[in-house]
Amino acid sequence: MMNRFNHLPTLKIDTSEKIPFTYKGKQYYGTKGDTVATALYANGVRIYARSLKYHRPRGLYSMDGECSNTMMEINGVPNVRTETTLLKPGMVIKEQNVKGSAENDLMGFIDKMDWAMPAGFYYDTMHKPARIWPVAMKQIRKAAGIGKLSPDHHMPGRYDEIFPTCDVCVIGGGPAGMTAALAAAEKGLRVILMEVRPWLGGQFDYRTAEYANRQTCHDRAVQLAKEVEKTDNIRVFTHTANVGAYNNNLITGFQVGTEKDSFTERYIEIRANSVVVATGCIERPLLFENNERPGVMQAGCALRLANTYGMLPGKTGVFSIGHDLGLEAAVALHDLGMTIPMIADIREDGQDPALLKAVTDRKITLLKGWVATEAHGRKQVKKVTLKSLDGTAEKTFDCDVLVASAGFTPLTGPLVVNQAKLKYDAHTNFFLPTDLPKKMHAAGRLLGYENAESIEASGQLAGLKAAYDCENCSIADLGEAKKIMESVPGPARGTKLVMAPVKGRKTFICFDEDTSIKNVKQSIDKGFDVPELIKRFSGAGLGPGQAGIPGHNLPLFTAKYQALPDIKIRPTTVRPPLVPTLIATYAGTNHTMLKRTPIDDLQRKDGGIFRNIGVWQRARYFSKDFTSRKEIENVRDRIANLLGPLGQPTHIEKVGRVVCVGGGIGVAPLHPIAKGMKQAGNEVVTIIGARSRELVILEDEMTAIADRCICCTDDGSYGRKALVTEPLKELCIIPGMTTGIFSGKPHGCHGGDQPVPGPNARKVTEKVVNIDVSNEAFGFSECKEFKVADTIPVKAMRLGCG
Amino acid sequence: MALTITCPICGKRNGYEFRYGGEEKGPRPDEKDLTPESWCDYVHMNKCVAGVQQEWWFHRDGCGSWFTIFRDTTTNLEKETPEAKE
Numbered sequence: 086m087m088n089r090f091n092h093l094p095t096l097k098i099d100t101s102e103k104i105p106f107t108y109k110g111k112q113y114y115g116t117k118g119d120t121v122a123t124a125l126y127a128n129g130v131r132i133y134a135r136s137l138k139y140h141r142p143r144g145l146y147s148m149d150g151e152c153s154n155t156m157m158e159i160n161g162v163p164n165v166r167t168e169t170t171l172l173k174p175g176m177v178i179k180e181q182n183v184k185g186s187a188e189n190d191l192m193g194f195i196d197k198m199d200w201a202m203p204a205g206f207y208y209d210t211m212h213k214p215a216r217i218w219p220v221a222m223k224q225i226r227k228a229a230g231i232g233k234l235s236p237d238h239h240m241p242g243r244y245d246e247i248f249p250t251c252d253v254c255v256i257g258g259g260p261a262g263m264t265a266a267l268a269a270a271e272k273g274l275r276v277i278l279m280e281v282r283p284w285l286g287g288q289f290d291y292r293t294a295e296y297a298n299r300q301t302c303h304d305r306a307v308q309l310a311k312e313v314e315k316t317d318n319i320r321v322f323t324h325t326a327n328v329g330a331y332n333n334n335l336i337t338g339f340q341v342g343t344e345k346d347s348f349t350e351r352y353i354e355i356r357a358n359s360v361v362v363a364t365g366c367i368e369r370p371l372l373f374e375n376n377e378r379p380g381v382m383q384a385g386c387a388l389r390l391a392n393t394y395g396m397l398p399g400k401t402g403v404f405s406i407g408h409d410l411g412l413e414a415a416v417a418l419h420d421l422g423m424t425i426p427m428i429a430d431i432r433e434d435g436q437d438p439a440l441l442k443a444v445t446d447r448k449i450t451l452l453k454g455w456v457a458t459e460a461h462g463r464k465q466v467k468k469v470t471l472k473s474l475d476g477t478a479e480k481t482f483d484c485d486v487l488v489a490s491a492g493f494t495p496l497t498g499p500l501v502v503n504q505a506k507l508k509y510d511a512h513t514n515f516f517l518p519t520d521l522p523k524k525m526h527a528a529g530r531l532l533g534y535e536n537a538e539s540i541e542a543s544g545q546l547a548g549l550k551a552a553y554d555c556e557n558c559s560i561a562d563l564g565e566a567k568k569i570m571e572s573v574p575g576p577a578r579g580t581k582l583v584m585a586p587v588k589g590r591k592t593f594i595c596f597d598e599d600t601s602i603k604n605v606k607q608s609i610d611k612g613f614d615v616p617e618l619i620k621r622f623s624g625a626g627l628g629p630g631q632a633g634i635p636g637h638n639l640p641l642f643t644a645k646y647q648a649l650p651d652i653k654i655r656p657t658t659v660r661p662p663l664v665p666t667l668i669a670t671y672a673g674t675n676h677t678m679l680k681r682t683p684i685d686d687l688q689r690k691d692g693g694i695f696r697n698i699g700v701w702q703r704a705r706y707f708s709k710d711f712t713s714r715k716e717i718e719n720v721r722d723r724i725a726n727l728l729g730p731l732g733q734p735t736h737i738e739k740v741g742r743v744v745c746v747g748g749g750i751g752v753a754p755l756h757p758i759a760k761g762m763k764q765a766g767n768e769v770v771t772i773i774g775a776r777s778r779e780l781v782i783l784e785d786e787m788t789a790i791a792d793r794c795i796c797c798t799d800d801g802s803y804g805r806k807a808l809v810t811e812p813l814k815e816l817c818i819i820p821g822m823t824t825g826i827f828s829g830k831p832h833g834c835h836g837g838d839q840p841v842p843g844p845n846a847r848k849v850t851e852k853v854v855n856i857d858v859s860n861e862a863f864g865f866s867e868c869k870e871f872k873v874a875d876t877i878p879v880k881a882m883r884l885g886c887g
Numbered sequence: 888m889a890l891t892i893t894c895p896i897c898g899k900r901n902g903y904e905f906r907y908g909g910e911e912k913g914p915r916p917d918e919k920d921l922t923p924e925s926w927c928d929y930v931h932m933n934k935c936v937a938g939v940q941q942e943w944w945f946h947r948d949g950c951g952s953w954f955t956i957f958r959d960t961t962t963n964l965e966k967e968t969p970e971a972k973e
Contacts (some may be wrong), residue, residue: 248901333890333964356891356901808951814951815951
């Protein structure tokens with residue numbers, strides 16, 4: 086096992102605590118705080134899976150679960166994103182889509198067969214003759230595909246759902262998101278902050294570059310996170326991925342629980358008055374031959390491996406990057422001990438001068454206007470060819486890691502699914518949102534800001550805009566934030582799509598579906614000229630990564646190949662769920678939505694067999710003989726069931742005006758209550774209900790004792806056609822009139838009704854109660870309150886005449 | 888469901904709590920001159936507006952009141968006024 090750093094301030098692992106897990110039947114150890122992917126990486130695993138179509142080896146690439154590269158089977162559940170799944174003790178991990186092992190896959194030869202499978206191969210060839218279809222399909226299914234799940238698989242874990250509401254919902258817990266949340270919270274609003282990683286901080290969290298006044302970005306992230314946690318009116322959901330945003334500002338997401346939580350995963354549906362989207366950026370993959378060979382990874386991934394998880398991605402790393410974060414990563418990794426023979430930067434100029442100086446100080450060679458064209462090595466990167474952009478000069482370097490990244494891709498998903506329009510922006514090379522939905526604001530890096538000051542200023546402005554939506558912020562405050570926004574640097578210049586001249590046979594634009602540049606060209610040549618169509622025909626972006634990898638490159642490449650002007654570049658459509666979610670999470674808890682009687686425990690102990698009866702779960706049988714013959718005989722001759730406790734007895738006193746509501750036979754127990762209330766000096770209104778005219782009981786008696794008696798029937802055959810709650814509501818709306826409401830229900834709110842049928846009923850009752858239950862003292866249809874065994878208060882009603 | 892409905896008693900609540908009660912079609916026709924055809928029209932003929940319409944809702948999981956709201960059927964959002972305003 087690799088030695089891990091334990092002194093970096095940015096680390097999220099605790100090297101003192103080891104966590105055992107099993108991979109391919111062997112025991113390995115990870116460290117507390119590891120994700121499954123990083124634990125495997127630390128143990129020397131480089132090939133995590135084989136790709137869907139060509140069975141190409143795949144390894145760690147992005148760290149945010151944007152591609153299927155690192156999806157594995159964990160504890161029998163396939164397609165788990167190991168990059169974002171935290172390691173737990175005893176996990177059993179397996180590779181997917183392999184015959185043999187990930188290192189030696191017997192199906193690996195398919196990689197060489199790509200010439201036989203051009204784009205649309207299945208559509209073109211697999212429709213005739215029809216009779217071979219069933220056979221062919223089975224074979225294809227066997228060879229391709231990622232992960233298998235048995236139909237009777239039972240998903241372990243506890244799943245839950247919550248439906249919180251708030252004034253402002255902030256998606257993204259990076260510097261912009263935290264600033265926005267703080268700005269809105271300061272105005273006294275209730276704020277919800279969602280962050281996809283298990284901690285707040287976003288891109289600042291793993292960066293050790295200077296923020297301001299010798300404070301690092303990481304320190305700033307910690308400082309902001311502390312402020313957020315200190316603020317009472319910000320509710321933070323960490324490890325919570327946003328999966329959708331809908332009109333009326335309905336935001337959905339799912340949260341992965343920690344060991345302390347009562348749930349494994351839970352669905353969150355937030356209703357917010359205003360929304361701030363500060364989801365930030367992911368990196369845009371660089372296109373070159375074998376650009377997904379294990380060992381090729383993005384700059385953020387390499388940096389996070391070191392800074393967050395405490396290990397170097399490799400011994401020797403060549404960089405081919407197109408943004409300042411790449412330079413920053415090179416400097417940071419060099420300082421931690423990685424040998425960096427060469428940095429190839431796509432940009433001819435425009436680099437941060439401080440970073441350039443840092444690179445020169447460390448005597449790292451930086452080639453401007455160069456790019457990687459091919460990664461060599463059968464299973465892992467061994468060698469890299471770099472070329473100048475015009476293709477004239479060429480250099481080759483030995484290395485075990487190639488850090489490759491073309492630039493940034495804004496995560497505009499939540500905005501797009503909520504109907505915002507995207508427009509290509511030539512300066513940032515981003516698709517920027519133009520028509521934002523009502524009460525939805527964007528902030529931070531996804532707008533192209535790279536300067537820390539600008540990111541926070543945009544967060545502040547968006548937070549105040551959201552507060553303004555909630556009518557808690559003045560125009561003056563908003564104007565001030567706007568002024569600050571104007572004074573800070575604007576969006577940074579983004580890198581264009583740059584590719585050295587390659588045929589693109591093994592240049593993958595989409596990793597999930599094995600779609601190469603060549604496939605895209607074939608699709609365009611066949612007449613599928615719009616990215617949306619190319620996506621459907623070639624499969625680019627249809628995989629489990631939800632277009633995280635090809636989403637930005639595909640439209641750019643299509644436009645370039647067709648020589649389209651900038652305004653014509655159209656992104657593909659993004660649809661929810663933005664992040665794949667377990668069906669179990671959507672299903673939530675399997676609640677037993679039934680009421681239980683107070684004697685439920687006793688009946689269960691006695692072996693009662695329960696049935697769902699209406700809203701109740703009640704003991705239906707006490708013997709295996711469901712004809713209940715013996716029980717029936719017992720009722721006829723002697724006595725059946727015994728008593729159970731009822732609800733609280735009604736407290737009778739003078740309160741003023743009383744409404745007594747009852748329906749069906751519930752009117753009977755209400756009668757003595759109404760009577761008592763009247764005698765106590767109250768003004769009594771009774772509302773009695775029944776299904777139809779025939780079933781109205783005790784109306785005369787009620788009219789006699791009450792000041793007013795309202796009678797309702799469900800079918801309108803007598804009195805008023807309404808539920809008893811209708812007149813009750815009308816009475817309640819007259820202010821200050823009602824002081825007490827008593828209801829009598831056949832199945833009372835406390836629901837412990839027990840019949841005492843049988844000729845011996847009175848004999849049994851006599852023994853346990855403290856009142857006279859003789860025929861004369863306890864008349865037919867009379868209701869009495871007394872105590873059983875001098876302790877349990879009951880309401881009893883006589884129903885039989887015997 | 889993104890719809891929220893403002894109940895006259897409980898205020899703005901989640902759309903899940905309500906049951907749809909059909910379009911508002913004015914008062915019940917007088918029984919005097921009622922023919923089966925005109926009754927049938929009253930019960931079954933709907934306008935199905937693409938835009939703002941007045942409709943009945945029942946607060947099933949709440950106070951149980953019946954009331955009308957204006958809803959834009961194209962955006963599935965509640966409106967305060969019968970005019971479609973964006």
